[in-house]
Amino acid sequence: MNHFPQAWGRPRDDVYGQYNPSYLPQSHGGTQQPITHTQSPIVTGTSVIAIKFKTGVVIAADNLASYGSLARFTDVHRLKHFNRKSVVGVGGDVSDMQYLDRLLKSLDVEENYSTGSHTAEESETDPAMMGANNLHTYLSKVMYKRRSDFNPLWNALLVAGLDEKNKPFLASADLLGTTFSGPTMATGFGAHLAQPIMRRIVPDEAASQQLGREEAVQAVRDCMKVLFYRDARSMPEYSIAVIDEKGVELKEKEVLENQSWDFADKIRGYGTQTV
Amino acid sequence: MASLFNAQSMLDQPSYSFAQPTSHSEPRQHSFYPYTDNGGSTLGISGQDFAILAGDTRSTSGYNINTRYAPKLFKIGGDGPNNTGSKIVLSVVGFAADGRALKERLDTVVKMYKYQHGKDISVGACAQRLSHILYSKRFFPYYVTAILGGIDEEGKGALYSYDPVGSYEREQCRAAGAASSLIMPFLDNQVNLKNQYDASQPQGFGKEPLKPQPLSRPHVESLVNDAFTSAVERHIEVGDGLQMMIITKDGIEETYAPLKKD
Amino acid sequence: MFRNNYDNDSVTFSPQGRIFQVEYAQEAVKQGSVVVGIVSKTHAVLAALKRNAEELSSYQRKIIPIDTHYGIALAGLASDARVLSNFMKQQSLSSRLTYDRPILLSDITSRIGDRAQTNTQSYGKRPYGVGLLIAGVDAKGPHLFEFQPSGVTQEMVACGIGARSQMARTYLERNLDSFEDSSREELIKHALRALKDSLSQDKELTVDNTSLGVSGVDEPFKLYEGQEISSWLETTFENRPEGQDGDSMAVDS
Numbered sequence: 001m002n003h004f005p006q007a008w009g010r011p012r013d014d015v016y017g018q019y020n021p022s023y024l025p026q027s028h029g030g031t032q033q034p035i036t037h038t039q040s041p042i043v044t045g046t047s048v049i050a051i052k053f054k055t056g057v058v059i060a061a062d063n064l065a066s067y068g069s070l071a072r073f074t075d076v077h078r079l080k081h082f083n084r085k086s087v088v089g090v091g092g093d094v095s096d097m098q099y100l101d102r103l104l105k106s107l108d109v110e111e112n113y114s115t116g117s118h119t120a121e122e123s124e125t126d127p128a129m130m131g132a133n134n135l136h137t138y139l140s141k142v143m144y145k146r147r148s149d150f151n152p153l154w155n156a157l158l159v160a161g162l163d164e165k166n167k168p169f170l171a172s173a174d175l176l177g178t179t180f181s182g183p184t185m186a187t188g189f190g191a192h193l194a195q196p197i198m199r200r201i202v203p204d205e206a207a208s209q210q211l212g213r214e215e216a217v218q219a220v221r222d223c224m225k226v227l228f229y230r231d232a233r234s235m236p237e238y239s240i241a242v243i244d245e246k247g248v249e250l251k252e253k254e255v256l257e258n259q260s261w262d263f264a265d266k267i268r269g270y271g272t273q274t275v
Numbered sequence: 276m277a278s279l280f281n282a283q284s285m286l287d288q289p290s291y292s293f294a295q296p297t298s299h300s301e302p303r304q305h306s307f308y309p310y311t312d313n314g315g316s317t318l319g320i321s322g323q324d325f326a327i328l329a330g331d332t333r334s335t336s337g338y339n340i341n342t343r344y345a346p347k348l349f350k351i352g353g354d355g356p357n358n359t360g361s362k363i364v365l366s367v368v369g370f371a372a373d374g375r376a377l378k379e380r381l382d383t384v385v386k387m388y389k390y391q392h393g394k395d396i397s398v399g400a401c402a403q404r405l406s407h408i409l410y411s412k413r414f415f416p417y418y419v420t421a422i423l424g425g426i427d428e429e430g431k432g433a434l435y436s437y438d439p440v441g442s443y444e445r446e447q448c449r450a451a452g453a454a455s456s457l458i459m460p461f462l463d464n465q466v467n468l469k470n471q472y473d474a475s476q477p478q479g480f481g482k483e484p485l486k487p488q489p490l491s492r493p494h495v496e497s498l499v500n501d502a503f504t505s506a507v508e509r510h511i512e513v514g515d516g517l518q519m520m521i522i523t524k525d526g527i528e529e530t531y532a533p534l535k536k537d
Numbered sequence: 538m539f540r541n542n543y544d545n546d547s548v549t550f551s552p553q554g555r556i557f558q559v560e561y562a563q564e565a566v567k568q569g570s571v572v573v574g575i576v577s578k579t580h581a582v583l584a585a586l587k588r589n590a591e592e593l594s595s596y597q598r599k600i601i602p603i604d605t606h607y608g609i610a611l612a613g614l615a616s617d618a619r620v621l622s623n624f625m626k627q628q629s630l631s632s633r634l635t636y637d638r639p640i641l642l643s644d645i646t647s648r649i650g651d652r653a654q655t656n657t658q659s660y661g662k663r664p665y666g667v668g669l670l671i672a673g674v675d676a677k678g679p680h681l682f683e684f685q686p687s688g689v690t691q692e693m694v695a696c697g698i699g700a701r702s703q704m705a706r707t708y709l710e711r712n713l714d715s716f717e718d719s720s721r722e723e724l725i726k727h728a729l730r731a732l733k734d735s736l737s738q739d740k741e742l743t744v745d746n747t748s749l750g751v752s753g754v755d756e757p758f759k760l761y762e763g764q765e766i767s768s769w770l771e772t773t774f775e776n777r778p779e780g781q782d783g784d785s786m787a788v789d790s
Contacts, residue, residue, distance in 0.1 A: 013290045039306045114644055128641055128676035137637035144372055147309050148415075164638065164676070172341075176311055177372035180334050182342035191339050204343070355605035355757065356633060383630055390626055 037151040041093035043067050045078045046233045047190030048089035048158045049223050051198055052168040052183045052208040053216035056244025057132075057160040059087055059170075060220045062228070063252070064235040065094045071235065077252050079239045080104060083111075084124060084247040086132035086161030088139070091187040092175065093154035100153060103142065104135075132161030132169040132243075136179070144177025152176070156187035161243045168208070168244075183208035186223075189231040194223035217242060225256050229263075310418045311336060313371040314512030316452035317347050318502060319422040320466060321432035323489040325523045326424035328366045329499045330452075331507070331534060332516035343515035343536060345371065347452075349378040350520070350527060351423075352385035352395060361527060362425055363401055364520045368452030369419035369439070377417045381405055398425030402435040402443060409441030416440050420451035424522055432522070447487070454506035454513045461505070465498055466490065492521070500532070507535050547657045547664055558664060559657050562686035565666035569612030571699035571735045572599055573728050574670040574681045575709065577719040581672040581679040583610040583750035584728035586699075586736070600750040604629040605757040606639045607673020608750045612699030613686075614666035621649055621665065641675045646682040646690045654688030668698040673752045697731060705735040721753060726773045733774070742770055 011019070024030025043065050050059035065073035073094075080088045080101050088104065090097040111130055112123050123129075136159035146153050152175040163169040171181035183205050184198035201219050202208045220240065228234045236256040242249045314335035319328045330347035333340060347368050353361030365381060367374030384404055388396045396404075402423050409417055416439045427433040436449035448466045450458035463469040468485040476483040490498070499519060506513045514534050521528045543549055544557030551557060572585040585599035597615055601622045602608040609625070611618035625645055632640035649669070656662045669684040670693075681693045695716055697705035708731040719727065728749070733742055744767050752758035761769075 007291050010291045037307070114641070127678075130636070130638075134636045134638050138635055141635050144376060147307075147372075150307060150309065152307055152309075176309060176370075177376075178311065178313065178336075178341075178370075179372065179375065180342040180345045182344065185342075191336075195339075356637070379634055383634065386630065387626070 038093065038096070038154050041096075041154040043072060043094040044233070045076065045091050045094055045097065046231055047186060047188040047194065047227055048078065048091045048156070049186040049190045049194045049198065049220060049227070050089065050158050050160045050170050050184070051202060051211070051216045051220055052170045053211040053213055054209055055168065056162065056213065056242060057087075057168050057170050058213075058216045058220045058240065058242050059089045059158060059160040060224055060238055060240040060254075061089045061091065062224065062235050062238040064233065064237075066233045069232070071233075074235060074237070077239055079241050079250060079252070081241070081248050081250050082108060082132075082135055082161075083129060085129060085166075085243065086135050086159060086169075087241045087243055087248055087250065088135070089158040089160065089187075091156040096153040096155050100139070100142075100155065100157075107135075107138070131164040132159050133163040133171070135159055135161070136169070136171045136173065140173040140177060140179045143173045143175060147175060147177050158185050158187060160241070161248075162245070166245055189233075190223070190227060193226055193230055197223050197226060213242065213244065221254075221256075225259065228256055228259075229261075310370050310373075312369065312418075312453075313341070313345075314453045315347055315368050316450065316454040316458060316503075316506055316510070316513050317366040317368045317420075317422055318448070318450040318455075318458055318462070318499060319366065319424050319434045319436070320448040320462070320490070320495050320498065321424065321434040321446075322492060322495055324426070324430055324432060325492055325495075325521055326364075326426065326432035326434050327492075327495050327499060327519060327521050328364045328422060328424045329503065329517060329519040330366050330368065331503060331513050332518055332531075333512065333514050334371060335512045338511075340515070346518055347374065348518050348520050349382070351378070351382050351401065352389065358382070362395065362522055362524075363398055364424045364522055364527060365405070366422045366424075366451070367419045370417075373417040374419045374421075377405075377408065377419060377421065380408055384408070398423065398427055398433045398435070401425070402433075402445075405435075406437065406441040406443045409437060409439065413440050420455075422449055422451055424520075426522055426524055430524060450502070452513075454510040457506050457509055458502045461502055462498070496521075503534060546660055547662065548660045556657065559687045562664035562666050563668075566613040566668035566686065566698055567700055567702075569614075569667070569699045570597075570599065571697060571702045571705055571732060572610035572612050572670055573695075573697040573702075573705050573709070573731045573735075574610060574672045574683075574693070575695040575716055575719075575724055575728050575731075576672065576679045576681045576693075577716055577721075577724050579679060580719075580721045580724050580751065580753040580756070581607075581674060581681055582721075582724045582728045582752075583608065583670055583672045583748075584725075584732045585610045585748040585750075586732055586742070587746045587748055589746075596746060600748045600760050602750065602758050602760050604633075604639060604673075606675060607642055607645075607671060607752060608758045608760065610670040610672070610748075610750065612668045612702075617665045617667040618669065621652075621667065621669065624652065625649060639675055641677065642671055642673055642680040642682060643675075643677075643692070646671050646684060649684055650688045650690040652688075653684070653686060657686075657688060670696055670698065672750065673758050674754055674756075678754065679752070695727075695731075697735065699735075701735040701737070703735070705731040708734045721751065721756075725749065725751065725769055729769060729773045742774075744770065 021030045025032045048061040061078040065076040078090050154175050156174045158172050160170050172185050173179045183202045186195045228236050238254050239252040315331050317330035332344045334342050334345035349365045350358035350361040351363040351365050353359050385396050421437040423435040425433050437443045448462045468487045471485040473483040503517050517532045517534050519530045543551035547558035570586045570588045574583045587596035587599050589596045600610045603625050629640045653665050656664050664686045671682040683693050683696045684690050695709040749761040
């Protein structure tokens, strides 16, 4: 016994050996690094774009994951298919996207468990199936919670699909938890380059209810081309999904067709040309 | 090893691995900024037996328009997801995600109030509760300017305005958001009749200022329209659509009118 | 003092494999006044008999609307029901907040079932002394669930719990086939008749002692009490089916 009450009852080094503090934080003599949160994205995906049409939604994103300016991974699928009613398009940090994907998978399992469907057909036609709006609300809460914890998921999401009443649904959520919806949506560079093109075709909700599936798909493909022309962090291979009452049609190996770089040599104002 | 007992003076004593708890580590550096400004403007005016709240429907990020229709006006209380039968309206402008979180919190509180007490909450009580909710996040605030409107227990139009950390006040009128500095002086002049004098009285020193009177509903609606059409001309973050909610003893009437989309 | 040695707590089985505390809790349900629930293809209805503990007191609350799409009827300890209904209200609001959808009735029922079960398996806890009927309409249509203190829950077409509820169940069993295609009004009448059957001879259904909860597809759950139900009481017991004693009823007495 000594005169240091804080030492009473503590293990003595001569009996138990020195305590191994390596797991403790540095402030307590350990080598543990402080908990770190994402302060900036590392491997990133670029824009996601989507248009609502009469009976459904088209959504697209290219297959590139960049490491800064390096085109690091060229076969990354950024459209995540949730159930037969919804697809989530993810831009921003790819590891956070993979985390979200795991979250979606476990949510899907939970859903199919709680709704008590026993067969594949049963769960396909489940009237209580989550609509894209339900999924969007859930994801936006996840995003807002994480930003409020100062530990954001560094993504911009588009949730596309059909709502509970099988009406087309399209909305976004980002790393701050901000949400909005509209007949056309685009994240990242797409907000600057694709959104004006899409808004020309679909200026408002009424116009999207007139738009046919083929026109919507064509508009999205055109926008992907413009994005590839102008966005340096993009690639010509992309994924495109159409969600309507028939379900999800997801293609992950589309390639831009009829590229024309004729416009390129007419660009003046920067670069090496002198005239 | 940061041990409390140094070997020098404690040679005859056994040593211990545990130190006294030392001070905390240095504050962590964050480069993540958890807020953004989604632009837009709101305004509220209360009348004799009604209150009007209005807001544009544009949502912006910098120079981008996120969407042309993102309401800033929310019904609070009532039944179910559509707030059927509600008589309180909350408007929020600033950071839209915080605005949404705030609205959902207040709505839940008001619905629980009805469930627990079997009657609707009064606007006064709701207003104070909103202040407490805002202050409860005093050190990580909801980055919004809120205005709450309803009908008070005497049947008069009630309007409460807030700062982001919950300081609040009942007022006749208030403009908030991006174009508040454009709209508020207009309201001061037209609703509270500031700098207006009785023309029939002698002018000059001590001239008679006009006394503000409660305004009629059509008059207030036209003031709201004028305020917003003018704000749209001068502020890039305001536009697309004008949503109005008029609260009377019979409930809430909602209107929408297009504004310039440029 | 004790009926036997194995009823001190709810964690000990009797040699016969019974848990007496749970069974006693089930008895508490039978002390409560009767409540009845029925579903059709389009509607779910709850009917309850309210008791007043004494002449001077008000009538108890037997039907509690929880969310816009459903409500509960209780038999047994009202305070236990309040704890459960608060929990259900919270769960319902949180489903609306996190997923923007009304909670499934099967879901909320199994959640309170799980809660009740934990009370039967830990020392020092007491089972809920209340039975509930959970009725309403969700994404999968109209439903009626029964909840018991043991944590047992089951989906029902029609159900009655509480004092003398056997008479109500007999009525329900006899008319089982007609429920599915019943209209809203027919269903309400069935519920009231079932309720009436479980009353003792000297008692009648009045606007004061009867509660009705009605919900349907595109019709939010609503509680009807007092004068709102007088016309239902009148029409239901005016043309009573044959085979029942036919003394005309003074409804508004």
